[in-house]
Amino acid sequence: MKKAVSALLSLCLLLTALAGCVEDGAPSGDTDYTAENIAAAVIGALPELPELYAVAFSDPDFDDYAPLYLGELSEKLTGGVICYPFGPMASEVTVFQFSSPHDAAEAKSALEAYRDRRAGTFFGYAPEESALAEAGLALTRGRFAALIISYDADAARDAFDACFGPDAPEPPALGELVTEIFSPTEPSLEPTQPQADEYDHDAVVRAWASGDVSGLTPKNLAVFEACQRILDEIVTPDMTGYQRELAVNDWMVLNAQYDPAELSSHPVGTPDPDNDNPYGFLTHGVGICLGYATTFQLFMDLLGIECITVRGFAYGWTEEHAWNMVRLEGDWYCVDVTWNDPVYTGWTPDEETVFRDAHNYFNVTSAYMRDTDHQWSGDVPEAEGTKYAYR
Numbered sequence: 110m111k112k113a114v115s116a117l118l119s120l121c122l123l124l125t126a127l128a129g130c131v132e133d134g135a136p137s138g139d140t141d142y143t144a145e146n147i148a149a150a151v152i153g154a155l156p157e158l159p160e161l162y163a164v165a166f167s168d169p170d171f172d173d174y175a176p177l178y179l180g181e182l183s184e185k186l187t188g189g190v191i192c193y194p195f196g197p198m199a200s201e202v203t204v205f206q207f208s209s210p211h212d213a214a215e216a217k218s219a220l221e222a223y224r225d226r227r228a229g230t231f232f233g234y235a236p237e238e239s240a241l242a243e244a245g246l247a248l249t250r251g252r253f254a255a256l257i258i259s260y261d262a263d264a265a266r267d268a269f270d271a272c273f274g275p276d277a278p279e280p281p282a283l284g285e286l287v288t289e290i291f292s293p294t295e296p297s298l299e300p301t302q303p304q305a306d307e308y309d310h311d312a313v314v315r316a317w318a319s320g321d322v323s324g325l326t327p328k329n330l331a332v333f334e335a336c337q338r339i340l341d342e343i344v345t346p347d348m349t350g351y352q353r354e355l356a357v358n359d360w361m362v363l364n365a366q367y368d369p370a371e372l373s374s375h376p377v378g379t380p381d382p383d384n385d386n387p388y389g390f391l392t393h394g395v396g397i398c399l400g401y402a403t404t405f406q407l408f409m410d411l412l413g414i415e416c417i418t419v420r421g422f423a424y425g426w427t428e429e430h431a432w433n434m435v436r437l438e439g440d441w442y443c444v445d446v447t448w449n450d451p452v453y454t455g456w457t458p459d460e461e462t463v464f465r466d467a468h469n470y471f472n473v474t475s476a477y478m479r480d481t482d483h484q485w486s487g488d489v490p491e492a493e494g495t496k497y498a499y500r
Contacts, residue, residue: 138251
């Protein structure tokens with residue numbers, strides 16, 4: 110008799126799980142909604158979301174997106190929609206539909222891993238967006254799994270839950286809440302085409318020392334001329350090495366930005382092809398961390414300030430990152446110009462805010478870098494100097 114009762118209880122628990130009741134006290138997983146209906150209901154409840162672009166299951170671009178979230182589980186999808194902002198913003202509303210509640214439940218961990226990767230993408234570059242991504246919700250109910258990254262987690266969860274059960278309201282039309290559903294087009298950032306030649310650091314430095322630019326390719330000549338113009342503007346003969354270094358840091362922060370296409374969730378975005386070197390930074394005004402670091406390195410070499418570029422990691426060894434070290438009067442200091450130039454979303458900072466952030470990682474110690482989630486290995490000098498820390 111006890112075995113029969115136990116078997117019956119096990120069967121009831123199994124049937125309950127298959128019905129989609131995956132959380133205590135949560136509504137049933139039954140719904141007539143599609144993934145698009147659920148996304149629309151959630152978006153409609155979150156007025157603080159930025160403008161969103163949508164890629165739906167029937168759109169050809171969907172196959173570029175889904176594996177980024179789900180890996181091999183994307184092959185089990187029967188529907189879905191991904192609503193994302195363009196540019197350096199973490200907010201998004203993504204809903205996937207599977208053929209079984211089991212697959213949907215399995216997708217939760219994949220969505221959490223994707224959410225954590227997004228947080229790492231923004232870490233240091235856009236701290237507010239990184240924190241927003243970290244707090245994103247990975248939710249499942251019945252045959253649906255969703256990732257919702259928004260400033261109002263409670264409202265997002267309530268809107269998702271309200272889509273299930275017999276009392277689910279009529280959802281708004283998703284096409285009225287997002288841009289270009291089914292056939293999204295990415296806003297143009299006027300992407301540049303790569304030049305035929307490559308940036309050559311040593312060639313630019315040699316030309317600077319000799320004054321002979323005849324051997325420079327067009328790309329390297331453009332870098333040389335940009336450096337000449339900028340240094341003539343910001344550096345004077347009476348400046349100390351520290352003052353020159355500071356002038357370069359501040360010019361870089363004020364005159365370029367982290368390539369927004371690199372922080373966009375769009376998998377087929379158009380990052381600048383030269384965002385990892387001074388050509389992209391000095392002529393197009395954009396760069397990734399390596400672009401910032403190599404540009405700072407070039408300026409220091411032209412100014413005769415001892416400098417190295419460190420290629421390491423951030424966010425617990427999960428994100429590649431690059432920064433610099435300078436040597437002043439025998440002591441090493443760390444400089445992370447990229448993180449001195451954080452991305453601001455939704456507002457324009459005043460000059461006081463810009464210059465406060467512009468020196469958070471200027472001439473700091475190696476210990477400070479470790480404490481702020483920088484990681485590296487290999488033969489890198491220890492920065493212990495304090496005399497020329499920014500004050």
